[in-house]
Amino acid sequence: MDTPKRPVPIVNPWARPFWDAARKKRLVIQRCGDCNTYIFYPRIACPHCFSDNVEWVEASGNGIVYSFTVVENNAPSAFIGEMPYVVAIIKLEEGVQMLSNVVECDLDKLHCDMPVEVTFEKLTDEFTLPKFRPVKTF
Amino acid sequence: MSELKGKVAIVGIGEVPTGRFPETAAIYHAIESAKQAIRDAGINKDEIDFCMPTASLFSPQFNTELVTCRVVEELGLKNCKKNCQVFSGGSSSSCGLQMAGSLIASGVARTVLFVHSDRLGTGVTAQGGIDLFSTAGISAEWEVPFGQHYSSIAALSTTRYKYETGCTDEQLAAVCVSNRKWAQMNPNAFFRKPLTIEEVMASKMLSTPLRAKMSNMLFDGGSAFVLTSAERARDLPNKPVYILGESGVVSHFVFSQEPDVSRFGWGKAAKEAFEEADLTPQDMDVAEIYDSYPVYQMIGFEELGFCERGEAGEIFMRGDTWPGGRIPCTTDGGMLSKGHIGAGGAVSLLVEAARQLMGKAGERQVKDARFAVETATGGTYMDAQVTILGTEIP
Numbered sequence: 001m002d003t004p005k006r007p008v009p010i011v012n013p014w015a016r017p018f019w020d021a022a023r024k025k026r027l028v029i030q031r032c033g034d035c036n037t038y039i040f041y042p043r044i045a046c047p048h049c050f051s052d053n054v055e056w057v058e059a060s061g062n063g064i065v066y067s068f069t070v071v072e073n074n075a076p077s078a079f080i081g082e083m084p085y086v087v088a089i090i091k092l093e094e095g096v097q098m099l100s101n102v103v104e105c106d107l108d109k110l111h112c113d114m115p116v117e118v119t120f121e122k123l124t125d126e127f128t129l130p131k132f133r134p135v136k137t138f
Numbered sequence: 139m140s141e142l143k144g145k146v147a148i149v150g151i152g153e154v155p156t157g158r159f160p161e162t163a164a165i166y167h168a169i170e171s172a173k174q175a176i177r178d179a180g181i182n183k184d185e186i187d188f189c190m191p192t193a194s195l196f197s198p199q200f201n202t203e204l205v206t207c208r209v210v211e212e213l214g215l216k217n218c219k220k221n222c223q224v225f226s227g228g229s230s231s232s233c234g235l236q237m238a239g240s241l242i243a244s245g246v247a248r249t250v251l252f253v254h255s256d257r258l259g260t261g262v263t264a265q266g267g268i269d270l271f272s273t274a275g276i277s278a279e280w281e282v283p284f285g286q287h288y289s290s291i292a293a294l295s296t297t298r299y300k301y302e303t304g305c306t307d308e309q310l311a312a313v314c315v316s317n318r319k320w321a322q323m324n325p326n327a328f329f330r331k332p333l334t335i336e337e338v339m340a341s342k343m344l345s346t347p348l349r350a351k352m353s354n355m356l357f358d359g360g361s362a363f364v365l366t367s368a369e370r371a372r373d374l375p376n377k378p379v380y381i382l383g384e385s386g387v388v389s390h391f392v393f394s395q396e397p398d399v400s401r402f403g404w405g406k407a408a409k410e411a412f413e414e415a416d417l418t419p420q421d422m423d424v425a426e427i428y429d430s431y432p433v434y435q436m437i438g439f440e441e442l443g444f445c446e447r448g449e450a451g452e453i454f455m456r457g458d459t460w461p462g463g464r465i466p467c468t469t470d471g472g473m474l475s476k477g478h479i480g481a482g483g484a485v486s487l488l489v490e491a492a493r494q495l496m497g498k499a500g501e502r503q504v505k506d507a508r509f510a511v512e513t514a515t516g517g518t519y520m521d522a523q524v525t526i527l528g529t530e531i532p
Contacts, residue, residue: 007278
């Protein structure tokens with residue numbers, strides 16, 4: 001069976017700054033100018049106070065693995081060649097959560113609440129995905 | 139809180155076997171289930187004035203037939219005023235029940251036929267099913283590019299649940315064993331051979347710590363129920379199964395946005411539903427808990443209040459949820475053993491709750507069942523829907 005190409009994000013216009021920044025290896029999220037809450041994923045208005053006054057800010061890139069799994073079998077077609085790969089929910093220092101992959105990691109050492117930092121993997125000329133790797137502790 | 143308590147009742151149920159039927163058209167599963175439900179209700183088919191088919195996922199063309207009144211015409215429902223789809227993925231049972239109940243309580247409709255059918259077992263290939271469920275309801279911008287799919291989603295819940303509670307893989311497997319014991323007595327279930335914890339633990343690893351036999355499988359099937367007013371229900375042959383309480387919490391669209399993937403909104407929804415019913419978990423004779431993967435049945439069981447957080451594993455191991463046990467749970471075998479039929483996974487659980495309360499569950503009948511709780515959730519566990527049903531109005 002032919003393996004389909006890895007799917008690229010289907011981008012909404014208001015989220016474009018996130019993907020433009022990722023291509024330059026920068027992780028940006030939104031913050032509400034009125035209630036100061038960090039926001040991810042990008043919204044057209046603050047999902048907390050409903051203000052339109054949302055702005056882009058640089059994220060620290062540091063966070064923890066809230067939960068994870070190693071996909072060993074029965075992956076979607078486009079990911080069969082990637083197995084085993086790690087799917088994880090990352091909780092950033094700023095308090096927002098995002099789905100990503102943990103890379104550059106000994107699979108046996110993965111654990112919940114493990115500290116991680118952002119790294120970037122080019123998918124296509126247009127898209128670079130933010131991924132996470134364990135924070136080196138030496 | 140709603141105004142539905144004791145006002146409306148399920149009066150008839152129907153269901154076709156779950157399985158792989160390559161020669162059977164999808165419409166058969168719908169109209170056979172509906173025919174059974176109408177006959178079971180003891181009403182004339184022309185009493186149905188509102189037909190509510192929920193969605194089928196395997197074919198947009200077939201789903202369009204459901205939307206464009208095919209069930210009404212096939213069955214010859216002569217006085218049907220509206221045919222309208224109500225769909226919220228896996229929670230369509232609860233949302234459909236509330237919508238249908240509200241139409242009846244408000245006088246807009248008198249008798250509603252709710253019906254589900256799908257052909258996910260033979261209408262799509264196995265890999266096609268994986269691929270369908272690696273996009274359906276999963277964010278194309280924020281999750282699909284990272285290889286998210288329904289097994290990895292369930293695994294993310296399982297990993298965190300194990301981390302927070304100390305639950306073991308054997309305890310997860312015990313949920314599958316418990317549901318299989320019920321399925322062995324359900325002629326409509328696909329998996330009916332005995333299952334052991336060892337067999338579950340020996341099955342192929344999919345997404346750690348989730349193994350193949352901890353996963354639901356997709357099949358063809360269908361089920362239906364008829365809902366009418368409590369007043370009309372009292373003239374009909376079946377014991378009326380009243381809606382006594384209900385509530386729900388919508389928590390997310392993108393799974394990774396869920397702040398608590400090992401609890402969700404079940405606690406709040408359950409508290410409100412039990413309060414409306416004026417009942418407690420201890421009053422329940424049957425717990426029909428949504429079980430697409432074992433962790434969700436454990437979370438539901440705990441958050442509904444059947445035990446403390448972290449105790450479900452021990453309870454499923456001990457057999458309290460088995461036939462003859464203290465808290466009969468997911469008594470048709472659930473999606474893990476009866477088989478997953480898409481939006482109908484929870485429709486058949488709701489039908490099973492009604493079947494138990496009507497006293498029509500045959501070999502697996504829970505003796506003198508008066509009260510039941512049914513749960514449902516759609517998408518990537520986007521909502522927590524809890525319904526309390528009973529043959530008496532407390």
